[in-house]
Amino acid sequence: MWGSFRDTALVARFELLRSLRNRVAMAIFSLYALLMAGVTWGFTRFLLGIENAAAQAMRVPQVRRPGAMLESLRNNSPELRNTLAGMFGDDTVAAAWLDMDLHILVLVHLTAGLVVLPFIAAFTCSETIAADLRSRSVRYELLRVGRLEFVFGRFVGQALLMGVGALFSAFGTWAVAVFAMTGTNALTTAWDLIWITPRLLIAALPFVALGITCSQLTRSANLARTLSLGAVAGSWILYGYTQEQISREGGGLGWDLVQQALPQTWLDGVLNFGGSLWSAVGLLSLLSFAYVAIGLAAFMRRDL
Secondary structure, three states: HHHHHHHHHHHHHHHHHHOOOOOHHHHHHHHHHHHHHOOOOHHHHHHEEEEEHHHHHHHHHHOOOOHHHHHHHHHOOOOOHHHHHHHHHHHHHHHHHHHHHHOHHHHHHHHHHHHHHHHHHHHHHHHOOOOHHOOOOOOHHOOOOOOHHHHHHHHHHHHHHHHHHHHHHHHHHHHHHHHOOOOHHHHHHHHHHHHHHHHHHHHHHHHHHHHHHHHHHOOHHHHHHHHHHHHHHHHHHHHHHHHHHHOOOOOOOHHHHHOOOOOOHHHHHHHOOOOOOHHHHHHHHHHHHHHHHHHHHHHHHHOO
């Protein structure tokens, strides 16, 4: 048993180091960082417009960088919590900003990452096995490790790679927070962005698993990418459809069970700063292993 864990760890280490040398993966992470910077920059422009509109209405000087009015309202406006809850779609996010003194762009980074990172995770991971199947180099690796250790090692390695990518993307948000908003503590904001990175990684795990599963089903890396992106988009569509069916009076029979198998159902645990993160870790990890096992069942029978 310990030998199996050791082989899985060795495959994961090799996969992580190989992926870090892959220029395509690093280019995708750079684009992700730029995208997060663009999203947070757009949010600061939105705040700047609100603050300057309020300043014009009160006939006071306008500002060049937003943040001062928002910090003032943090402690003096009880209605702000409801406004932020409607903006982010979750009251726990608003509570985190008000009660935990998190920077507003940290929360924007987290909520935007929960939407963007799943697609990046599935797309990046979808070629990890398919490319080796096409070149048949996988046969040499399987001379030293079993198929089970090989697949789960690749999964763990790609999950660690997503952690690196999520941490790398935080730099773009940090730069926007420091240089585009007033009153930003650079060190505190950097620590908060590092602190929420594990939450993004946990949320991305099932989508890494979807990419690994699609990669086991075909020798074509391009087809695996297409399948993985379709699986992620389809999961969001199916989640919305099940929500609609469950909300209907007299409907939802059986749809609740379908929803339990979708990662979106458990993402609230990632956003719940006041609750235990371990429940979300356990459920999303279990779901991830189940997804990988689906592809593994086909990979075990594949003629390499």
